[in-house]
Amino acid sequence: MSSCPSCAGESLQLLESIDVAKQHEFYAPDNPSVQASLTAALQNVSLSYQMVRCTACTLEFSLPLSAPPAEWYGVAYRALNLYPSERWEFKEVLDRISKTGGNLFEIGCGSGSFLEQCRAKGISAQGIDFAPDAVQACARKGLDVALATLAEPSPSNLGITFKHITAFHVLEHLDNPKSLFELASNVAAPDAHLWIAVPGELRPSRRFGDSDFLDQPPHHMTRWNAEAFSIIGKSTQWELAEVTYEPVGLASALWSISVASSVYKNGKANTRSKLFERALRAALLPYALAKRLTTQRHLAGFSILAHFVRP
Numbered sequence: 001m002s003s004c005p006s007c008a009g010e011s012l013q014l015l016e017s018i019d020v021a022k023q024h025e026f027y028a029p030d031n032p033s034v035q036a037s038l039t040a041a042l043q044n045v046s047l048s049y050q051m052v053r054c055t056a057c058t059l060e061f062s063l064p065l066s067a068p069p070a071e072w073y074g075v076a077y078r079a080l081n082l083y084p085s086e087r088w089e090f091k092e093v094l095d096r097i098s099k100t101g102g103n104l105f106e107i108g109c110g111s112g113s114f115l116e117q118c119r120a121k122g123i124s125a126q127g128i129d130f131a132p133d134a135v136q137a138c139a140r141k142g143l144d145v146a147l148a149t150l151a152e153p154s155p156s157n158l159g160i161t162f163k164h165i166t167a168f169h170v171l172e173h174l175d176n177p178k179s180l181f182e183l184a185s186n187v188a189a190p191d192a193h194l195w196i197a198v199p200g201e202l203r204p205s206r207r208f209g210d211s212d213f214l215d216q217p218p219h220h221m222t223r224w225n226a227e228a229f230s231i232i233g234k235s236t237q238w239e240l241a242e243v244t245y246e247p248v249g250l251a252s253a254l255w256s257i258s259v260a261s262s263v264y265k266n267g268k269a270n271t272r273s274k275l276f277e278r279a280l281r282a283a284l285l286p287y288a289l290a291k292r293l294t295t296q297r298h299l300a301g302f303s304i305l306a307h308f309v310r311p
Contacts, residue, residue, distance in 0.1 A: 002052075002063055004056065004059055004061065005222065005232075005246060006057050006229075006231050007059070009054045009055065009056035014050060014051075014052055016050070016051045016216070017050050017051075018048060019047075020038075020039060020042055020046070020049070021039045023040040026213040027076055027079050027213070031038070034079050038075050042072060042218060045066050045068060049062045050062065050063045050310070051216060054228075058221035058227060059222060060222065061221060061222045062218075062222070064187035065124075065175045065221060067175040070131055074131060074132070080214075086090060087303065088139040088302070088303055089168055089305050090113070090117060090168070093164075093166060094117060096307075097164050097193075102161070102164055103123070104123055104163070104165070105126055105164070105165050105187050106127035106128075106167070106168075107165065107166065107180060108127075108170030110131075111129060111134050111138065112127070115138065116141060119297040126144045127146075129145060129147065130147075130148055146268070159293065161187055161189040162192060163189050163193065164194075164195065165188060166197075166301075167180055168197045168199060169199070169303075171222065171224065172198045172199060172220040172221060172223065180196070181232065182236060186285065189311065192309075195306070195307055197303050197305045199215060200301070200302065201224070202299060203246075203302050203303075204257075206223070207296070208256070230307045238309070239307060239310070243306050244307070245304055246302055247300065252301075254285060254288040257287075257288040257296055258284040258287070259281070261288075263284065263287075267280045268280070
């Protein structure tokens with residue numbers, strides 16, 4: 001019997017099943033060679049997954065809980081260019097830590113966008129990443145970054161501790177989520193802060209049940225919420241201090257609510273006219289606004305930021 005990686009609960013609800021080969025068609029629709037390379041990289045991991053929900057803490061996670069190797073990520077990220085130069089959580093964390101000071105360690109730093117921003121603000125920062133391409137990109141920028149592995153992520157040669165540890169969109173990729181919290185503990189100063197950002201459960205695609213291949217295994221192993229964060233934090237000696245949701249603008253919220261409605265979906269399915277589609281969305285604005293003010297008042301942006309402290 002599989003158990004929840006957050007609360008160890010064993011009561012699970014099946015959400016969806018994923019055929020990896022079919023899913024890889026979304027990563028490179030016009031490139032069968034890339035699709036084949038992605039599938040080949042998972043031959044020794046799994047070619048099918050199920051997504052389940054823990055009925056206790058409502059964490060959603062994959063079965064098997066087996067992450068892809070670095071080779072898979074290298075192919076996938078070259079195909080999709082998934083290293084963003086800017087995120088809401090970058091500014092959110094920088095604004096907080098600029099007031100308190102202290103050095104920083106980033107887990108899963110990608111091509112180094114956040115570390116560059118730290119350097120620009122005079123914050124002493126180091127990082128690790130699991131992808132050789134990302135580490136090489138950081139080296140070209142003169143950033144202090146080391147290569148790690150999912151199996152052995154703990155840097156043994158740092159020799160220092162850090163006031164702030166960050167992990168932006170890393171946790172959802174891990175098949176052992178506790179390893180990230182344990183790694184943070186290994187490099188944490190006594191008064192350390194841990195900042196973890198993941199895709200939020202209140203973002204439109206989650207709220208409206210849209211299928212998102214990037215939010216499914218093998219790309220994402222887990223889908224988090226505040227309750228699951230609190231539980232896994234306590235089990236690894238990190239106390240959840242605060243959860244912040246990325247805001248969503250009114251125009252984006254109204255658009256998301258409109259296109260998620262059955263009226264819009266049925267109307268669009270019966271025509272290819274862009275003019276009709278725009279007119280339909282305009283007609284749905286009063287409905288979308290009413291929804292935004294009532295049942296969808298909690299709709300948020302893409303990310304959730306969890307802030308942990310040492311108890």
